[in-house]
Amino acid sequence: MLIIPLFAVLFLWYLLLCWKWKKNFFDPMEKLPGDKYYPIFGTTYTLIGVPRSEVFYTLLDSIYKYKPLFRTWNGSHPEVNITKPEHLQVVLRSSTHLKKGIFYDNLYEWLGEGLLISQGAKWFAQRKLLTPAFHFKILESFMPVFTEKANLLVQDLEPKIEGDYFDVLPMITNTTLDVICETAMGLPVCRLTKNKEEYVKALRDMTEMAMWRSIKPHFRWHPMFYLHPKGRYFRKILKELHEFSGAVITERKKQRNNIEVEDTMEECLKKKKRLSFLDLKKRLSFLDLVLQAADGPNAISDKNLRDLVDTFLFAGFDTTTNSTCWTLFCLGSHPEAQEKVFEEVRSVLGDKPQPTTIEELNQLKYMECAIKEALRLFPVLGVITRVLSEDIELDGYKIPAGVQAILHIAIVHRDPEHFPEPNKFIPERFLPENSKTRHPFAYIPFSAGPRNCIGQKFALTEEKTILASIINKYRIKSMLTIDEMRLFTHTLVRPQDGIKIKVEKREY
Template sequence: MTNATALMPGPAGNPLVGSLFDLTRRPLRTYLAAHRDHGDVVRFRVGPPGLRVEFFGVFSPEGVHQVLGSEAANFRKENAFYDELRTSVGNGLLTSQDGDYQRQRRLVQPLFTRRRVDGYAGAVAQEARALTERWNVTPGGVVDAAEEISRFALRAVARILFGADVEEAVAVVDHSFPALGQYVWDRGFAAIRTPRTWPTPSNRRGAEAQRALYAVCDRIIAERAARGDLDEDADDLLTLLGRARGEGGEQLDPAELRDQVLVFLLAGHETTATSLAFALHLLAKHPEQRKLARQEAETVLAGREPTAADLEALPYITRVLKEAMRLYPAAALVGRRAVAQTVIDGYVIPAGAQVIISPLVTHRHPAHWPEPERFDPDRFLPEREKERHRYAWYPFGGGPRACIGQHFSMLESVLSLGVLLRDFEMEAVDQRVALAQGITLRAASPMRIRVTARGAAGLAG
């Protein structure tokens, strides 16, 4: 039996604007509270009477499976946020749909096979070595994990993308991407969106950040094209993307190359940085789990740089990362539009409705995660994972649009975390960290840890 939309539970909100203020000021807490108080499918009302709009939160693993998996074709990336993201970073894999997406996926997929991605381990090790060297000379031994890991992840993905051009790209991306990301988020969830052509301070900042990012990518792409086959031994991702050909000989044009590069910079930098930084924060607060992870790192990575083969030999550290991604998923909120009417968990979702799913909420679902706020890496022991619903944990999405880079993210995170645990003792300075929601989840307050070098355990140079 299904329930009519009119009977669907949801927060009453403010009489004048519904849940607008709650969702604007504290979106994560609002979704968590809505699930706690109203259940797995929740109706939200936003805006003043006469202009009020509705959208629907879907929080059960079964409902998420419908949205991302079994009925994925009915739930499209069509909302104000994706419109803004598409306008700002292009029509790459993250934002494209239908034929564009299928064509891009066919061209790009061969570059993300496990064997190909394993070849990026050297770049990760190189940046991990640079990070340990910097931490060894940090005054007072206190570092902000969020800032440090964001810089590390950006350098690692930029090195893989651009090869020898990494320094030029990092400087621009580090300055411009945060500004563009905030601009996209603010416009995507604004009650009223002014035209981008209006000369407001926000529009000017967003336009300048976009111009800078486009310029550095376009310049590097043009230089590669001018060199032609002279770089036949180059194996950075940008070169490989430029060489990629479909069965009919089709390839990515320069604008499409730039769009893919920007998506990879966003997804490969910010999402991995979130997971790794929160894993460090959690371990710094939990000495028992930190000891187990450090012992594994010492045993496997004794006195040498990590390689891709080490990934399978670090199961506990892998479980730590998965638990960090459960508690702090980088993509904490995901939106879709229902094309046709459908039924989820007994409730009717109307045609055209906007739907929100939230890994952050589902990853704390008490029916699937006992004591959901507790940090427990052993939730991800193989036998416990097998018992759990596929969509009780989905930091990389799922279905036909699951993240193409999930193996790379795990490779980078596990290997670099192993190096840091092997080389440093760590202790949390900040026990609590405020959260902020932008394009990705991030720390809104310092995430400081005190690091102490562990003698001669450093990387072999």
């Protein structure tokens, strides 16, 4: 007998929720332009039946139809899409809109409460703990790793001389994975897995799955997702990825017990002591630095350590892989810019085959412009998200707290108002005299504000070492031009068919 009143109460409660949602979100958001809303799907129905390889271009069409400011609905979740630097600044510079968007919910089971996804006090404590780990002195101590791995890559390229076009992406992937394992974890990859390719495949499949779920709102509900074959596959690769990071921690802890680590990171920095331990066993990795800093009362649980390791593997490896490949691709399709980079490398290095110090890298100014320009055209993370923690006003529209802000880095990077001839590769745009009047939020490949990329200096140092080592020995030719390149959004912006290049040995 109680059933009928219970249902009536539940129904009234549901109606109240719908009324609140309509008043707080639907009515204000519907004032913004955008595709028509339908229940359950929101506006994601525009992607139904679209082949995976076309999703990127379909999304792009709708962005160009409604930009600069428009709304989308991910199921019943409202989203404001932002493509103007002034508007990006409102969200990114704020110290309140720090929570990441719902896209990252799809990576939560893998990355947990690591720096990338955590929020509030937990995020702040990790950011504070990890910031010194990216100090110039620490980066300097990683130079031997960057140089050694770049040298191995140069050797691997040798058999390709005068051969046909080949995809350079797997080779760069190999190098950057080695680098992140030895710098961030202090361990060579071969100690962690017999099959690197399997780990890389699992990592990329995981990001693909996150992308797939983000455009299918009904699969955000875990039970529904796990019933689907993709959900079962997700569980399998999640286990593999966690086994890898678990192995990193066990191995490094075991090694640490056998190593005498002479100083803590803070003591080294205070004494301005060089942290360049050439013996791999004695070089401090990020993981060691965290383990040291968290010794005693600040001890970190194994679960938190695993989140951190997974976060570094996700954020610090495929990003640099893509950025390095995009720069190689752009230089390979712009021989004049490539020759300028080469001349600069020769003038800085003389007869040395590779850079070995940060001072040398700092002199590679034109190369830095080329990397920045490649990151403008192909920004690795084309979109980032935040959940608004309070109401904001943009162009006279009130956007309520709780809405997800989608910040379109890739679109603002190709805005002709800030970058004339936006689809052309012109490294000179980043010379100081050409960029000083540009809006500070018109170019943000590493995001900006309090949650910007903690690893940007690390990435540039690694990338410059790899590129200088390659360009100093080889001339690169890309098979495709920028206009011919087909893209694929897969959490990161990736090429659909790899990066095909030819290499020729330089004579001098």
